[in-house]
Amino acid sequence: xTQFDLARDSVRALNxxxxxxxxxxxxxxxxxxRHCIAAGVDAPVEIGVQGHVGYYCAGMxxxxxxxxxxxxxPGVAENMMSGSVRVxxxxxxxxxxxxxGGLLIVEGDASARCGISLKGSDIVVAGSVGHMSxxxxxxxxxxxxxxxxxxxxxxxxxAVIYVAGKIGELGADCVEKEMTPQHRQSLADxxxxxxxxxxxxxFRRYGSARKLYNFNIDHASDY
Amino acid sequence: xxxxVGIYYxxxxxxxxxxxMLASMLVQMSERGPDSAGVAVYRNPVGPSSTKVxxxxxxxxxxxxxxxxLLTKAFNADVDIEVRVSHAVVVTNVPLQELRAWLGLKxxxxxxxxxxxxxxxxKEKGAPREFVERFALQDIQGSHALGHTRMATESAVTxxxxxxxxxxxxxxxxxxxxxxxxxxxxxxxxxxGIEFQTDNDSEVAAxxxxxQLHQGASLKQAxxxxxxxxxxxxxxxxxxxxxxxxxxxxxxxxPAVLAENDDWVAMASExxxxxxxxxxxxxxxxxxxxxxxxxxxxx
Numbered sequence: 001x002t003q004f005d006l007a008r009d010s011v012r013a014l015n016x017x018x019x020x021x022x023x024x025x026x027x028x029x030x031x032x033x034r035h036c037i038a039a040g041v042d043a044p045v046e047i048g049v050q051g052h053v054g055y056y057c058a059g060m061x062x063x064x065x066x067x068x069x070x071x072x073x074p075g076v077a078e079n080m081m082s083g084s085v086r087v088x089x090x091x092x093x094x095x096x097x098x099x100x101g102g103l104l105i106v107e108g109d110a111s112a113r114c115g116i117s118l119k120g121s122d123i124v125v126a127g128s129v130g131h132m133s134x135x136x137x138x139x140x141x142x143x144x145x146x147x148x149x150x151x152x153x154x155x156x157x158x159a160v161i162y163v164a165g166k167i168g169e170l171g172a173d174c175v176e177k178e179m180t181p182q183h184r185q186s187l188a189d190x191x192x193x194x195x196x197x198x199x200x201x202x203f204r205r206y207g208s209a210r211k212l213y214n215f216n217i218d219h220a221s222d223y
Numbered sequence: 224x225x226x227x228v229g230i231y232y233x234x235x236x237x238x239x240x241x242x243x244m245l246a247s248m249l250v251q252m253s254e255r256g257p258d259s260a261g262v263a264v265y266r267n268p269v270g271p272s273s274t275k276v277x278x279x280x281x282x283x284x285x286x287x288x289x290x291x292x293l294l295t296k297a298f299n300a301d302v303d304i305e306v307r308v309s310h311a312v313v314v315t316n317v318p319l320q321e322l323r324a325w326l327g328l329k330x331x332x333x334x335x336x337x338x339x340x341x342x343x344x345x346k347e348k349g350a351p352r353e354f355v356e357r358f359a360l361q362d363i364q365g366s367h368a369l370g371h372t373r374m375a376t377e378s379a380v381t382x383x384x385x386x387x388x389x390x391x392x393x394x395x396x397x398x399x400x401x402x403x404x405x406x407x408x409x410x411x412x413x414x415x416g417i418e419f420q421t422d423n424d425s426e427v428a429a430x431x432x433x434x435q436l437h438q439g440a441s442l443k444q445a446x447x448x449x450x451x452x453x454x455x456x457x458x459x460x461x462x463x464x465x466x467x468x469x470x471x472x473x474x475x476x477x478p479a480v481l482a483e484n485d486d487w488v489a490m491a492s493e494x495x496x497x498x499x500x501x502x503x504x505x506x507x508x509x510x511x512x513x514x515x516x517x518x519x520x521x522x
Contacts, residue, residue: 033495052494052508071508073494074478092478092510111510112475130475131513 005029011037018045022064031057033073038066044083058085061102077104080121093130096123099140105194112149115142118159124194134161135171143190145198153206157213161206162187164198173212179205224374225386226252226492227397229460231367231467231519234486241266242363244500246355248489249370251496253351256372259385260354261346263395263462266365268341274319277336277343278311278326279382287311290330297325308357309382310336310345319392334383339393341464346371346385367467367520369460371397378423388426390419391433393464398425399492400477402455428453432461442466446516458511460490466521475513482506488519 004014007030014028014037022043027050031037035054038047041064049057052070062081071089080099087095090108097113099121106114106123112130115123118137128146135151137159147165154171160183161174170176188200228248232238241264249260269275280287287306294302294315303314315322319338326333337344345358351372355361371386378384389395402408405424408431413419417430431452435445442463449459449470458477461468469490471479482489482497484506489497497503511517 032498033493035495052498054493054495071494073480090510093475112513 001025001027003027003029006031006034006037011035015039015041018043018047031068031070035073038064041066041083052089061085071108077102077121080104090127096121099123103194105196107196109146115140115159118142122190122194124190124196126196126198128165131168132171134159134174137161141186141190143187143194143196143203145196153208155212156206156208158208162203163206164202164204167206170206173209174206175209177205177207179203224255224376225399226255226372226496227399227458227460227490228252228370228492228496229368229397229462229467229469229488229490231488232486233488233519235366237486238266238366239364240501241365241368242359242361244487244489245363245368245370246360247499248491248496249351249355249360249372251499252370252372252492255492256374257350258375258380259346259348259373259382260351260371261344261373261385261387262360262368262370263337263342263344263387263389263397264363264365264368265341265393265462265464266343266363268464269314271340273314273316273340274322274338275312275314275340275343276319276322276338277345278313279334279336279346280309280311281332281334281382283309285309285332290333293329294325297329307345307359309347310358312343337389337393337395339389339464341366342389342393342395342462344387344389344395346387347382348380348385366465367462369395369397369462383421384423386425388421388423388429390417390426390429391436393462394429394433394436395462396425396429396432397460398428399458399479400456400472402428402453402457404454408452424455428457428459436463442468442521443516443518446470446518450514450516458492463521466518468516468518468521469511470516471511471513473514479511480508481511481517482508 026047031051031053033054039059042062044063047066049068054073056075058066058077064083067086072091074092075094077085078097080102082101084103086105093112095114096104098117100119104123106125109127110129114129114133116135118140120140122141124143131149134153138157144163148167150168151171153174298317305312387397402424405427458479459470480494
């Protein structure tokens, strides 16, 4: 395992090494809230970060499996393309913003705007999420095992939201939808992949009423 | 941008570490505010018959001893002056109203940065690290403090435009964000007798809290009313003689992190300002919820 101590060397040096020779397993020590730790990694490596991180940790992640053993600041795993990011603590706002692929797991709570403009990633939050989560989310899944703040799924496109707890208030054009056996199975598979224990039977599904945006599902292949 | 920090000691034995902790927090917020830095420190309270003001001299070579003899002669008063770079803390038994009027008349090149029984404010343009070193911040002891690093966006980079602002006695507020209804609110507050020194939006928030406190509200009640009456983006850290509070607006775009252990409460725009503090391993770290008042120590 390669150890990299941010008390001794810079985040820029860490990211350069992760970009130039990304092999094996890495342990990043003393993150101390620094920004952009392990951003832009494009290799199937395993990276552990021992502590709390600042903004944009694991941003643009591709292929890598990154575990943050602490809490994360704004924009964790923003624009992730593939791989996975697991946060053992809480995350600040805009977690998984615009993420295209991969899996983001938050073992604690997520703050406001979790999964904003989601473009295909899956996000599983073991705790609760703040207001305006999944705002304008286009595709992908957001699973909330706890409660959701106000304006959940405001102006949502075709992303799917599963919530086990209470919801403050649904956002514009976001409605509850039928939980079919297929949805329940898909949710069960996602929960299993994320390692978060929750009963798939306790979730409700939410998505777009498709009244706000100019889109006709019958012509989906034309877009 | 801008960075704000705050520290409040639950364990008063630790007040000797205030300067060191505040300095490390401020330097960590350099990238958020490289243009100027400032602090409000609560320490060395004076008795009810004394006035304590922090003065700032535009002229770097200001003769503070001359001010002492002028004041002593004018009021036949006790005057104690402690100089810190371009600032000086003046403690005297001259009533504040008289002191303020006299200073305005006789010393137009001095600015009153703070007034009260406990508060001291120091601020200067330039990078936070330079500020910390020039003002020997590490040596300052006290019960609680606020700090601000400024990235100027709407007005000039000068010491007068630097934060923090203090509008009322012992009240100080540091702000990350911008208010949109400050002009109308300033007019209303002026009608109610609150005076302002600048056209700055953050000063209006401080003036608003002062007015609420004058009306008999507690700091917590004043901040709860602020959620209703202030429009805009804000994360506030607020200090009073004995109290410390944090509030974010309902949209919560501006960042904030709180940390608390048995000894202290720390607040900062980002966790990295808190990460260096001794005892952080034992602290609970969380992001303050939107439109929720967090307060400590207020009587």
